[in-house]
Amino acid sequence: MKRWRLPAPLLSVALAALWLVLARSASPGNVLLAVLAGLLVPAVFASLRPERPRVRRPLRVFKLVWVVAWDALLSNFDVFSTLVRGLRRPPARRFVHVPLDLRDPTGLAWLCTITTFIPGSLWCEMAPDRSVVILHAWNAPDEARFIADYKERYEKPLMEIFE
Incomplete structure (x- = not known):
């Protein structure tokens, strides 16, 4: 039975x-x-239901949560101060194409969630082969620096956690 x-x-x-x-x-x-x-x-x-993700470095999660919380706080302040100034100096809003090294589906889902959680950023589209994601950034005057920061602060820790 x-x-x-x-x-x-x-x-x-x-x-x-x-x-x-x-x-x-x-x-x-x-x-x-x-x-x-x-x-x-x-x-x-x-x-x-997707298969259960394998977390390789669980303690790295705490550091990532701290980074995301800090970035959310700073981004809130940036968006608020720009709106209070009355857009006299408008932010450098743009769509940014970020090449991805992360391939784990759970890691990509968390990357999407983190991106959308940070005020002023939005996950717009991902290439079918998962090689590039298009983000909308509220204030990204230097696109290359934005991409490098994004990959270092979010993608790299998620790769350490899930891959």
């Missing part, structure tokens, strides 16, 4: 809890529906 197991137990619990919170009722019917949703949704969509 084949044993049935939950593909994502934490997701099951979270879905059931979310169902009850959104329903704003713990009636027997809602509890039954919450349990069914918690059991069935992860099982039905298990084939769509």
Whole structure:
């Protein structure tokens, strides 16, 4: 006999809890529906879940989080000060083509998330072969320096973490 197991137990619990919170009722019917949703949704969509990423240097994650938080703070200040000045000296907004060395799908997803998290930057498009990404930068007067900083601050740590 084949044993049935939950593909994502934490997701099951979270879905059931979310169902009850959104329903704003713990009636027997809602509890039954919450349990069914918690059991069935992860099982039905298990084939769509990516394989578990392999984190090679977990302590590097903490340094990357610190860098991203610091950059977000500085970028917030830069965008705010530019808007307060009334765009008398407009920022050097541009689309930047950044060549990528990172190939890991999880690392690329995190790179996209980090880019979009930093105010003033936006991940626009990635080449089908994952060799180049197009970013919109709020203030990048020197494109070569922007690319070098981007690769050093975000891509290189993600390569150390995931590849």
